[in-house]
Amino acid sequence: MIFFFVFIILMLLLFMIYKAHRNTYEAVLHKVKVHCRESDPDVVRILHLSDLHLEKLSISPDYLYKKLKDEPIDLIALTGDFLDHETSIPKFGPYLTALQKLNPTYGMYAVFGNHDYVLQGEQFEHLRATLEQHGCTVLQNEAKSVSIKGKTVNIIGIDDFYTGRSDVEKAYAHVKDGLNLVLTHDPNIVLHMRHYHFDYLLSGHFHGGQIHWPKPYHLVKMGKLVRMNIIKGYHELDGKPFYISEGLGQTGVNIRIGTKPEITLHTLSLTPLHQGEAVKAV
Helix, strand or coil, rough: CHHHHHHHHHHHHHHHHHHHHHHHCCCEEEEEECCCCCCCCCEEEEEEEEECCCHHCCHHHHHHHHHHCCCCEEEEEHHHECCCCCHHHHHHHHHHHHHHHCCCCCCCEEEHHHHHHCCCCCHHHHHHHHHHHEEEEEEEEEEEEEEEHHHHEEEECCCCCCCCCCHHHHHHHCCCEEEEEEEECCHHHHHHHCCCCCCEEEECCHHHHCECCCCCCHHHHCCCHHCCCCCCEEEEEEEEEEEECCCCCCCCCCCEEECCCEEEEEEEEEECCCCCCCCCCC
């Protein structure tokens, strides 16, 4: 009888692990509208991907392309944690090629995360060069201004906060008047940006908990936002909106519980709201 119960428990455990692994193959496409009025013609459409973790990534480049090929995309934002090992860099190329095929009107932009900085010296430069060879602009505490539909959009890349590489002052040093779109890996940086304006900030880092059952207690060491129960999705701080992606890949064990890989399409108004108008995020 004891053997029977142990067998049943073991089978249930194996089934749960199987289901948790299968969750990593099914990406959820979230569409978010921010600051948008009804029928607003002046918008920028941003594809946001974070935390690919190529060593533990179940989503294929072909899956990614087919999921997005019919979506209008103005620019692509990649918010770090691409890989841990230089041997994974050849696997990165096909994903970047798939993203290039989506023909983002105003280009592709990337910042690095804490896992990327496991690579050092020539290994890290190999990663950076791979991004650039596929048409990606890499931002490390710097900004790039582009004109979109006659409006200036400042794409501000703040380096990884988790590893102490963030320099907000440097990132904003040459920012012009216009709409400020911040890309960064660790969203905890928003707690240190009270005196820096942004219209929208994109980040990742937390994986939505990855194992979010019953709660992601293991994230507590990852900063104050977690203790504020801010680990995924749309949020505002001091009236400034930011978004935390649940990420495309996994780290550690290739499973997800209570969360799935995320692909996000953000529609952001290019026209600032007047005082008193409500922020709208759908």
